[in-house]
Amino acid sequence: MVPILRSLARVGRMLPKIYGKPNYPIRLLSSTKPLRSPTSSILEFDEDVELFRSVVSRFNADVVAPRVEKMDEEEHIDPIIISSLFEMGLMAVETPEEYGGAGASFTAAVAIVEELAKCDPSVSVLNDVHNTLVNTCVRKWGSDYIKETYLPPLATGKLGAFALSEPSAGSDAFALRTRARKLSDGDFVIEGGKMWITNGAEAEIFVVFANADPEKGYRGITAFVVEKPWGVNVVKKEKKLGIRASSTAVLSFDEVHVPKQNVLGVYGQGYKIAIECLNEGRIGIAAQMTGLAQGAFDRAVSYAFKDRQQFGKYIGEFQGMQFQIAQIASEIEAARLLLYNAARIKEAGGQFVKEAAMAKLIASQVAERTASKAVEWMGGVGFTRDEKVEKFYRDAKIGAIYEGTSNIQLQTIAKLIQKSYV
Missing domain, CATH: 1.10.540.10 (Acyl-CoA dehydrogenase/oxidase, N-terminal domain)
Known part of the structure; x- marks a missing residue:
């Protein structure tokens, strides 16, 4: 089997x-x-x-x-x-x-x-x-x-976290200030801090990016696998607009001793690992945003066709509502097609960077529009916390921010288009 x-x-x-x-x-x-x-x-x-x-x-x-x-x-x-x-x-x-x-x-x-x-x-x-x-x-x-x-x-059983971002290293992901000092026996000591780390509060195993040779710039960045008991401290959990249950943590590393065998990949090539992982991760965020859009759509459309009546018929039967529903349904389908196209290319071993950026860009935009419309379609009820659509509305905003903002996606797409024409 x-x-x-x-x-x-x-x-x-x-x-x-x-x-x-x-x-x-x-x-x-x-x-x-x-x-x-x-x-x-x-x-x-x-x-x-x-x-x-x-x-x-x-x-x-x-x-x-x-x-x-x-x-x-x-x-x-x-x-x-x-x-x-x-x-x-x-x-x-x-x-x-x-x-x-x-x-x-x-x-x-x-x-x-x-x-x-x-x-x-x-x-x-x-x-x-x-x-x-x-x-x-x-x-x-x-x-x-x-x-x-x-x-x-x-x-x-042990949750993992990806520790790359810092206060001055968000979209400029390689402006890292966290340092990895190499010891005489080949081990490392990591000092510094990280921000915006998803799963940071619950994680027990971290993939940490630190610069082991600052004079070489981003070519000194090295990736490590670090266990929480070695000295990874959760400084605070951010209080956020959306995805509130997901922990987004500030971490500190104070003289964290990391054995040399915990270097991930090649010394000084952590930037390559970060780039490749984030490109793949963008497909995951596109999946999250597509699912969010579908969840908000399902609840609001069900309400429009089964629950809410005005002027003697369900509100979903009015042409103005039907046009909006049709438009959003088409956009969700388009986002899903972009999503699984990128996944298919990645799985086949092809170059998928542009497709991943497109999928994340469009899915995050569709998620925001869908969640916003879902609140409107449900009216006053949609604006209350008794229904889940207001939560989808809050949750949707992050799609345009993490794992590369929408502007970064546009820049990535444009550069790859330019490269194919020159």
Whole structure:
């Protein structure tokens, strides 16, 4: 039996343990043959991806949805959600089975992020950063020692964080002031601080970028795998407009001793790791924003066609509303097509930087428009916290900011277009 089938079987076994017997069948796949036919949509996926979607949909309904409001108010993700994500195998989607992962595809990882965001973007980004940034870094650039030491705990219970940004190193990601001083025995001591670190408050394993040779500029940047007990301190959690349950932390490193075997990749080439990971991570953010848009749309359109009546008919039956609904539905579909196009190219080993930037740019714009319209469509009810659409509205704004602002995406796209013409 191939690894993905074994992993999905494990997911199926975990569901009853986490929240009772499912009301739909969890089955082993007879094959991983693609669903596509010459007449089918390009958004039809292999059966393993579809089963992941169905599992996450059930998880959203039974575990996440009842906790969304409280988590948003308390600005904290319920630990049962994090532990359940690990138990279900959703925190090591691409990690090989030999390290405790699912051994699934990048498309599966993206689909999980999108599905989680339909319910709570805070849970979605926790999963996304852990999978597409932290696990990817360790899996792609880690030595045998690093992979054997860190992939199993990252697959089974220890949350990861990607520590790159600093107060003066946001869009200019390589203006790092955090330093890694090399000792005579080859080990390092890291000193400095980081800001805007997603998962920072709960994480136990960090991918940290520090400049080990400042005289060389960005070519001195080196990546390290650092464990929290070594001296990673959470200075504070930011209080944010949206995705409040997701921790965004300020970290400090005070004489953090890091063994030389914890250098990730090649010394002095951490900037390459950061660039490649962020390019891939942008696809994850596009998935989050697409899922968010779909979640807001589903709730508001359901309200328009099933709940709210004016002048003797449901408000969704008025032509003015129908035109708006049709426009937003088309935009969400366009964002989703850009998203999975970028994922497909990445998975096939092609050059996907422009496509990833386009997907993130458009998905974040669509998420904002959709969430805004959803609030309007629901009127006064949509403006209250009794409904989830106002939360989607707050959550959507971050899509234009993290993992590269919209202006950075536009700049990236324009440069690559220019390169193809000159």
